[in-house]
Amino acid sequence: xxxxxxxxxxxxxxxxxxxxxxxxxxxxxxxxxxxxxxxxxxxxxxxxxxxxxxxxxxxxxxxxxxxxxxxxxxxxxxxxxxxxxxxxxxxxxxxxxxxxxxxxxxxxxxxxxxxxxxxxxxxxxxxxxxxxxxxxxxxxxxxxxxxxxxxxxxxxxxxxxxxxxxxxxxxxxxxxxxxxxxxxxxxxxxxxxxxxxxxxxxxxxxxxxxxxxxxxxxxxxxxxxxxxxxxxxxxxxxxxxxxxxxxxxxxxxxxxxxxxxxxxxxxxxxxxxxxxxxxxxxxxxxxxxxxxxxxxxxxxxxxxxxxxxxxxxxxxxxxxxxxxxxxxxxxxxxxxxxxxxxxxxxx
Ligand code: CP3
Numbered sequence: 001x002x003x004x005x006x007x008x009x010x011x012x013x014x015x016x017x018x019x020x021x022x023x024x025x026x027x028x029x030x031x032x033x034x035x036x037x038x039x040x041x042x043x044x045x046x047x048x049x050x051x052x053x054x055x056x057x058x059x060x061x062x063x064x065x066x067x068x069x070x071x072x073x074x075x076x077x078x079x080x081x082x083x084x085x086x087x088x089x090x091x092x093x094x095x096x097x098x099x100x101x102x103x104x105x106x107x108x109x110x111x112x113x114x115x116x117x118x119x120x121x122x123x124x125x126x127x128x129x130x131x132x133x134x135x136x137x138x139x140x141x142x143x144x145x146x147x148x149x150x151x152x153x154x155x156x157x158x159x160x161x162x163x164x165x166x167x168x169x170x171x172x173x174x175x176x177x178x179x180x181x182x183x184x185x186x187x188x189x190x191x192x193x194x195x196x197x198x199x200x201x202x203x204x205x206x207x208x209x210x211x212x213x214x215x216x217x218x219x220x221x222x223x224x225x226x227x228x229x230x231x232x233x234x235x236x237x238x239x240x241x242x243x244x245x246x247x248x249x250x251x252x253x254x255x256x257x258x259x260x261x262x263x264x265x266x267x268x269x270x271x272x273x274x275x276x277x278x279x280x281x282x283x284x285x286x287x288x289x290x291x292x293x294x295x296x297x298x299x300x301x302x303x304x305x306x307x308x309x310x311x312x313x314x315x316x317x318x319x320x321x322x323x324x325x326x327x328x329x330x331x332x333x334x335x336x337x338x339x340x341x342x343x344x345x346x347x
Contacts, residue, residue: 001133007068008135008197011235011257011278013310019303019340020067021333022137024202024239025319026060027072030326033059043088047073050123057128057136063326064333068135068198068313069128071191073121075141075202076149078187081117082109082179084150092155099153099161106175112183114190122194129195138196140187142203142240143180143225144218150176159208166217177221185228192232200237200259201225204318207242207261214246226254237280241318247272262317266305278311285316288324288332295328296335303340314340 007020028034034056037046046053057072076086076094085097100106114122128136144162149155151162166173188199201222209218226236238250239259250258251273260269260281269279283302287295299314306312314336320329 004067004134007313008235010313011198011311013278017341017344018337019306019312019314019344021314021336022066022068022070023060023064023316023320023329024070025321026064026066026070026329027056028320029322030320030324030329031059031063032326033063038090042090043074044077047077047124048120050120050127053120053124054127054131057124058131061132061134064330065337066134066333068137069132070137070200071121071125071128071139071196073139075139075146077121078112078114078118078140078183079146079150081112082183084109086149094149095154096150097153100147100150100176103169103172103175106172106179109179111179112186114187118187118190122190125191125194125196135197136195137198137200137237138188138191139200139202140184142201142206142238143177143184143221144209145203145205145240146180147173147176148205148208159205163208163213166213170217173217177218181221181225181228184225188229189232192234196234198235198237199229199232200239203238203240203243206240206246209246211245211249215249219249219252222253230254235278239280244268244272251277257311257313259315260317266302266312267308270309275309275311278313279306280313280315282315282317285318285321285324288320288328292328292331295332296339299332299335300339303336303343307340307343 006016010016010020046056053072057069061069074088080086087095089095148159148162151165235256237257237259238255241261244264257278257280258273260279262282262284266279287298
């Protein structure tokens with residue numbers, strides 16, 4: 001099978017014959033095949049068995065014919081080796097037995113050594129590099145989103161403990177940002193060295209911060225991370241939910257792709273960040289529950305907007321959810337390919 005590099009070419013603003021698409025959380029509970037594997041293995045177990053983890057990563061590529069694979073892992077996987085006792089509990093998410101509270105807690109975190117700490121993940125990437133005919137996207141959680149779990153002890157809606165640490169102990173907060181920043185740079189370098197063709201930093205919960213707080217407490221660390229990865233030679237995607245108010249700051253970052261959530265239009269996002277960046281997004285995932293004609297009309301609208309300028313990757317505005325009908329996901333992918341091919345050939 002010839003290698004399909006449409007995803008990378010579209011990001012580089014090179015000619016494409018169709019709009020590339022992949023879905024956040026494409027490997028997961030929306031797939032019956034995945035649910036079957038989950039009857040026998042936990043997420044953490046799958047991540048420890050490279051052949052199985054590679055298979056789980058490839059399954060949605062085969063099933064839906066998407067243009068990129070995303071490594072099957074979780075943002076909390078590289079946090080465990082730092083000395084954080086994290087478990088991923090079905091139906092809840094990451095749960096941490098020893099939440100970060102003090103400077104001593106932060107100082108006790110040790111640096112990540114991917115070759116020792118994450119052998120199975122790197123082996124999975126090497127297997128995928130051999131087996132995939134589309135680019136493999138590596139990823140990490142961003143410092144704020146990781147810190148929110150590490151401080152709250154689990155998923156949160158209000159982030160009171162996280163924000164309270166920012167405001168009352170800015171030195172502890174910054175020490176934590178520094179450690180997580182180092183971890184992310186090291187981890188991303190090792191993923192690329194082993195075969196990832198692009199990376200995405202997930203800052204899913206960053207929208208909880210105001211513009212000013214983002215600028216003060218998080219932006220310097222994001223700046224440092226993306227500068228630290230600048231010479232890797234792979235595209236860097238930054239995604240978060242509820243980020244319309246932050247994009248004006250994102251445009252100062254050394255990234256190639258702005259991940260846009262579903263709350264604002266692609267046009268609006270582009271008008272904020274300018275034409276330097278490719279954009280990725282941003283169908284509200286819940287359209288997968290709409291009648292086909294409604295789903296297609298919404299996808300067509302996004303494709304038309306996306307194609308107004310070079311540099312576009314179709315995605316959802318956030319991850320696939322467990323009850324998303326898998327046949328509809330396949331249908332949507334086919335529709336995106338066919339519709340965009342027609343639009344591109346009309347030019
Ligand atoms: O296809 C892919 O996107 C790759 C796999 C992937 C997972 N998690 C697997 C997973 C990726 C990229 C992630 C990232 C991740 N993990 C994020 C950022 C992306 C986002 O969705 O905002 C976040 C915030 C987490 C933390 C996390 N892990 C949550 C909130 C949950 C859901 C808990 C639940 O059960 O509802 C998880 C668990 C998790 N990570 C699952 C999967 C497939 C589901 C549980 C399972 O199958 O065991």
